[in-house]
Amino acid sequence: MPSLPIKPNLSAMPSEPVLRLEGLEKVFRSGRRSVKAVTDFNLEIARGEVVGLVGESGSGKSTVARLTAQLHRASAGTIRLNGTALPTRPNARALLAYRRKVQMIFQDPFSSLNPTHTVGYALSRPLEIHGLTRGRETAPAVRSLLERVGLSPGALYEQKFPHELSGGQRQRVGIARALAVQPLLILADEPTSMLDVSIRLDIMNLMLDLRDQEGLSYLFITHDLAGARYMSDRVAVMYAGHLVEIGPSAGLIGSPAHPYTQLLKSAAPKPESGLAATRVDARGEIPDLTQLPPGCPFEPRCPHARAECRAALPRMVELPGQSAHQVRCVLYYPELGAPGIAEIAATTQRASA
């Protein structure tokens, strides 16, 4: 089998990242209740890089995508595109310029296309809104877009209504719509989770091919660790609105550092071993976001919890010798002598033995 095409390592160049999220926060209010969906979220995505964002429902991963897509307004924090900060309340022109560079692919291909419009209409709009084509130029541009995402002949598909297409074909239209404006970054919110297993790989491969051809960057949101590993150069893990771990995908998924990431990995299906052999102690579910503990949000479920965890929210620390791999966990605090490393290594060994 050919190995995955690896883009020339653009991220190694000392250039500004395409996207930089700094201290992003989102509080949803309804009446007197308020929910902090995202807390102090920091992330950089380099040109041509795919960053996987992994977490369970309620972890805040979709909110991060919607904040970045400017579908929600952040309660705090800054979004920088190519180094330039987007104003907190951007005017229509600034917003349009931003949307030209940052596009989104939605999870549900059955609800992300307007049932009353044809595929051709859906794809012509972004071209016209952003003034990329006008009049007669639009139709050929739409057809070539369709053909680029594997819907050929484009003239056939442009007349179709969404209900005349399969889930996989609809998702290809969704990708074409995002591609139309030649963006720098595509936010893909679980683009394959509603699709049949047999076509998930095709969609992921299409996205990777487009990355290679166009130098696109992706924020690839998923709850599937294996999918994240397949797609991404780096993986970020969220829990209860917090970034808890980030690092190169092979290293992070191969040997996860944060106890939550370890739980996620142990819960993933492992066909090579029987169910009884891989018992997982989940210790409950994601906490109520309206009443988070002051310390580490995972502490109530964590098998390694200690007094320091309850005191304050742990900071992100680098793993010894791996500056790209960071984790929000006191077990890796150098000033405490990184006590967790030995402890976690012992548990992992016990589990695999």
Next chain:
Amino acid sequence: METLKRAFNDRRAVVGALILIVLGLMALLAPLLAQHPPSQLSNDTWLHPNSQHWLGTTALGQDVFSQLLYGSRLSLLVGLVTGLIATVISVIVGLASAFFGGVVDDILSGITNIFLVLPGLPLVIVAAAYLQVSGVVPVIAVISFTGWAWGARVLRSQALSLRDRDFVQAAVAGGEGPLRVIFAEILPNMVGLIAANFFGAALYAVLAEAGLEFLGVGDVSQVTWGTMLYWAQSSQALLQGAWPWIATPGLCIAALGTAFALLNFAVDEVANPRLRSERVAAESKPLALKPAGAPPAGDALLQLRHLEAGYLTEKGTVRAVKDVNLEVHRGEFLGIAGESGCGKSTLAFAVAQLLRPPGQVLSGEVWLNGQELVRLPPEALRQTRWKDFSMVFQSSMNALNPVMRVGDQIADAMRAHGVSDKSLIEARVKELFGMVGIRPEYMVAYPHQLSGGMKQRVVIAIALALEPRLVIMDEPTTALDVVVQRSILQEIDAVRRRLNLSIVFITHDLSLLVEMSDRVAIMYAGEIVELAPSHDLYANPLHPYTRRLMNAFPPLEGERTRRDGIAGRPPDLGRVIQGCPFAPRCDRAMTGLCEVVAPLRLEVSAGHVVACHLYDPNVMKGRAEDHAIAAD
């Protein structure tokens, strides 16, 4: 064009439109059709219908037919104008309320709610009497003023739900401005509702106008259907035998209402392309099932013999389950995997005898614990269900009764099957909760207080309540997060081992299935194409489809290599399939063989059955010989 053609194909729309056209022509052509001026008095009073006066004359000698024609002008005008005004107000208020939200929504919703509780018709009566202006303008004004609120409220909630839909979010993310989002994205999806709103308001206006005039509150000097009724009633037309005077305006109003209702039915379908699919035949034909054979001899708890099931549509029979033969042993965990559309859910429903028209079992036998289920009378089946076998579906957790405590729902299921001892039930509920991993204090919780994972645990507890021997689970954890899924599956597995339950577990997630099951069956195009002990299937998948399916799950370990999905789509099960159903998508298909001859199901090693020519020694030997001959 397409839309018009569709509308003409709908009989209801055609009839409705015809009625409306007739009424419209009556109004437009009144001066041509009427033989007499509508208000002209004459001495020919109380005439019965004749060649001069088709519908007879009134107490004052006016021609009833002419009055009916001219009356339709004002009545329809009131309906049309009022319908338009009320609908426009509803749309503006509803959309503004939904789109701007916040304070705007609060104010507009407040006003709408006040108008909703205003008693419409009495207000119209009072206002009409108070205004005392002649003509229909005050009537139109008053009815529009009181008639928009209901529509505004309905349109607001529709617009609110559309605003959060992904395609609206996608339009915003693509850079569409607010006007375009409202008018090009949201509004086209509301056409059906707006049309219904218009029809409703217009009919309300016609009726209200008739009512006002009938009560004499309006301007009775004009000719409308309403004033006709007023004068006919006050002159005691029925006693004089002048029934057309009172019946025909009434009939016209009824015809208008019918036309609106018929058009309403059709409008939704025309406005929404999604509803334009072919309808399926809703009725199932009773099948002459062959008498069942002898009960199974071995230790199989469940045995399927040549089971065929499908859906009867206008185009013919969709055969979703074809010749399935399968045994499930006591205490066994059997997994069934395949793409969507391969018949695995139909198989589950067919086994449980839960297929509803147009779906039904076409032939074959389902033996469970010595009983044949397909031929079992409904009452006996009801007894067997839950006691001998139970089901858990992906959507089961949404089927919990929202106003009943979850503990009571389990108790209810037990009482329905004859367990009446209260303390026994309570102890059992507590035990079941423990089994599926819910703390007992949640017994008094309502479903909305529980997470999706907890609700699905409750559903599983209900399925286990009567200690069935078999539980059929169709994607029970697919909607749940991985960690929750894992912990529920662990509970299921533990319960199975403790109670020696058999489980048939259906999912598209083959990697999960291999990990959990004793044996795995792979379904494709309604057939079981491979069946093997799970470790055997994992180590040595034989069928090319199984291999591709297995390859479709990227691994968590090892080298990152590019993998491919399965090109193409499963075949249309409504068509007759020749040869191997997977042949068109198979990279190892043998031309001249696979697309022509259906492969046999063969047991190639202990318990490992596969339906593929590649593993049929006779076929492969024959082909080798053919090649040898061809080489000579």
